[in-house]
Amino acid sequence: MTKKAIGVFDSGLGGLTILKELHRVLPHENLIYFGDTANVPYGSKSKQTVTRFSLDIARFLETQGIKMLVIACNTASALALTELRKQCQIPVLGVIEPGAQKAVQTTRNGRIAVLGTEATVKSRAYPKAILKRNARLHVVQQACPLFVPLVEESWTNTPAARLIAKTYLASVRQSKADTVILGCTHYPVLKPVLASLLGKRIHLVDSAEVLAQAAKHFLQQHKQLEQTGRGKLTVYASDDPVRFKRMASCLLADKISTVHLKKLNA
Amino acid sequence: MTKKAIGVFDSGLGGLTILKELHRVLPHENLIYFGDTANVPYGSKSKQTVTRFSLDIARFLETQGIKMLVIACNTASALALTELRKQCQIPVLGVIEPGAQKAVQTTRNGRIAVLGTEATVKSRAYPKAILKRNARLHVVQQACPLFVPLVEESWTNTPAARLIAKTYLASVRQSKADTVILGCTHYPVLKPVLASLLGKRIHLVDSAEVLAQAAKHFLQQHKQLEQTGRGKLTVYASDDPVRFKRMASCLLADKISTVHLKKLNA
Numbered sequence: 418m419t420k421k422a423i424g425v426f427d428s429g430l431g432g433l434t435i436l437k438e439l440h441r442v443l444p445h446e447n448l449i450y451f452g453d454t455a456n457v458p459y460g461s462k463s464k465q466t467v468t469r470f471s472l473d474i475a476r477f478l479e480t481q482g483i484k485m486l487v488i489a490c491n492t493a494s495a496l497a498l499t500e501l502r503k504q505c506q507i508p509v510l511g512v513i514e515p516g517a518q519k520a521v522q523t524t525r526n527g528r529i530a531v532l533g534t535e536a537t538v539k540s541r542a543y544p545k546a547i548l549k550r551n552a553r554l555h556v557v558q559q560a561c562p563l564f565v566p567l568v569e570e571s572w573t574n575t576p577a578a579r580l581i582a583k584t585y586l587a588s589v590r591q592s593k594a595d596t597v598i599l600g601c602t603h604y605p606v607l608k609p610v611l612a613s614l615l616g617k618r619i620h621l622v623d624s625a626e627v628l629a630q631a632a633k634h635f636l637q638q639h640k641q642l643e644q645t646g647r648g649k650l651t652v653y654a655s656d657d658p659v660r661f662k663r664m665a666s667c668l669l670a671d672k673i674s675t676v677h678l679k680k681l682n683a
Numbered sequence: 684m685t686k687k688a689i690g691v692f693d694s695g696l697g698g699l700t701i702l703k704e705l706h707r708v709l710p711h712e713n714l715i716y717f718g719d720t721a722n723v724p725y726g727s728k729s730k731q732t733v734t735r736f737s738l739d740i741a742r743f744l745e746t747q748g749i750k751m752l753v754i755a756c757n758t759a760s761a762l763a764l765t766e767l768r769k770q771c772q773i774p775v776l777g778v779i780e781p782g783a784q785k786a787v788q789t790t791r792n793g794r795i796a797v798l799g800t801e802a803t804v805k806s807r808a809y810p811k812a813i814l815k816r817n818a819r820l821h822v823v824q825q826a827c828p829l830f831v832p833l834v835e836e837s838w839t840n841t842p843a844a845r846l847i848a849k850t851y852l853a854s855v856r857q858s859k860a861d862t863v864i865l866g867c868t869h870y871p872v873l874k875p876v877l878a879s880l881l882g883k884r885i886h887l888v889d890s891a892e893v894l895a896q897a898a899k900h901f902l903q904q905h906k907q908l909e910q911t912g913r914g915k916l917t918v919y920a921s922d923d924p925v926r927f928k929r930m931a932s933c934l935l936a937d938k939i940s941t942v943h944l945k946k947l948n949a
Contacts, residue, residue: 454728455722455728455732456721456722457727461723461835461926462720462721462922462923463922463923463926465922466721466921466922466923466946469946562832562835562836563829563832563833563836563838563843565832566828566829566831566832567829569727569828570828570829572829575850576846577829577843577846577847577850580842580843580846581843584841584843655732656728656729656731656732657728657729657732660727660729680732680735682948
């Protein structure tokens with residue numbers, strides 16, 4: 418069982434921030450990443466459609482013999498986790514629960530802000546997960562639909578990114594939150610801009626770190642943790658593997674050697 | 684034959700600028716619009732994937748008994764027109780040829796700039812269509828990947844839109860082009876910002892107007908033009924018809940009464 422890989426998927430590139438952290442925390446595990454670049458983005462799409470895309474990917478990854486599925490996409494975690502757990506034979510880890518838990522542990526003043534896609538915000542998945550842990554906390558949400566295209570276009574360190582971020586963060590500053598969840602796997606790439614606008618006192622919760630720890634904890638508990646050998650990294654994209662590899666190399670410090678094309682429903 | 688509708692499709696909302704113009708120029712024609720909101724955007728995707736999406740839509744529209752197919756999307760016109768013409772039983776009109784023709788007629792100094800998505804620019808469909816008409820013209824291209832999300836998020840009249848447009852237009856200004864093709868159906872929504880940055884002397888070519896005239900011309904020539912009755916408008920979207928209707932109502936002066944959900948490959 419322990420020789421099997423961990424499957425990881427995202428709507429596109431964003432989940433690579435999680436892949437990188439999983440690889441750091443679980444260096445002996447084989448990881449298979451699927452970026453759904455034919456259907457990216459998920460954040461403006463409906464629950465029904467995002468669930469359909471997610472199930473297609475999960476089915477493909479299951480055929481690769483994975484021991485665990487990690488949803489490295491906040492929108493898919495918010496909209497499709499329940500259905501994926503119902504239909505998959507293996508454990509499925511989403512990114513919302515670990516992020517919410519970390520935010521609850523971190524806040525000092527009881528005020529948490531969530532930045533996310535339109536779909537994640539609309540689902541109220543983060544407020545629900547936070548308030549389930551502590552009903553007295555105060556949660557505000559802000560949809561940031563332009564952040565994903567900014568990251569996908571590598572415009573993260575531009576005056577335009579700063580101006581757009583400033584607009585979105587107005588409500589966060591007003592809320593007096595001391596803890597801000599980066600509720601989309603693309604957003605950590607914007608950390609420098611966000612941190613400089615919010616100031617040092619505000620804690621940014623990056624789900625990549627928390628999720629990787631949660632995955633490790635789960636594997637330990639279930640005695641499925643690989644202890645030796647160097648983990649292999651396999652990457653699939655549903656469209657244009659060449660473009661994906663080029664952009665992924667910008668996002669990741671390590672270069673990905675090959676990206677395989679895998680069309681879904683073709 | 685003349686009672687049949689004209690099928691119109693786009694990756695999402697952008698093509699509604701063309702639908703509106705078709706409805707104005709051809710008020711007696713029934714129009715069926717398909718917005719592929721489950722797969723939007725097309726502009727960053729490969730030829731193979733965009734062609735696959737386009738063929739699925741064309742097949743569905745053909746089952747609705749259309750007499751002509753209008754590709755109201757520059758990316759799909761640039762990447763999938765040849766394949767659509769091969770596989771469809773009806774005439775297919777793209778948006779590139781009419782736009783190129785108009786630009787060639789318009790330029791006085793022989794310098795034309797094309798603004799488009801990454802995929803449209805990469806295809807070189809506009810330069811090819813322009814240079815075929817007059818090989819002595821000078822054509823520059825600029826990909827503007829953030830324009831579509833700006834329009835889809837209704838951020839068209841913001842300082843961020845202005846800043847992003849200014850960055851993209853630097854190369855256009857440098858090229859001394861007197862004619863600029865808005866080579867994506869989303870871009871006409873940004874006309875006020877673009878016109879104010881480029882100045883009054885520069886002519887913006889909006890494919891909607893030219894394409895509608897081309898469609899009318901074709902129907903006249905083939906004696907398929909409807910002369911009486913009020914044309915009916917039917918709208919399909921591949922995801923979230925409620926969201927589509929809300930956003931479409933912002934883009935169009937007329938309200939769309941109903942948007943039908945039609946999933947492809949589901």
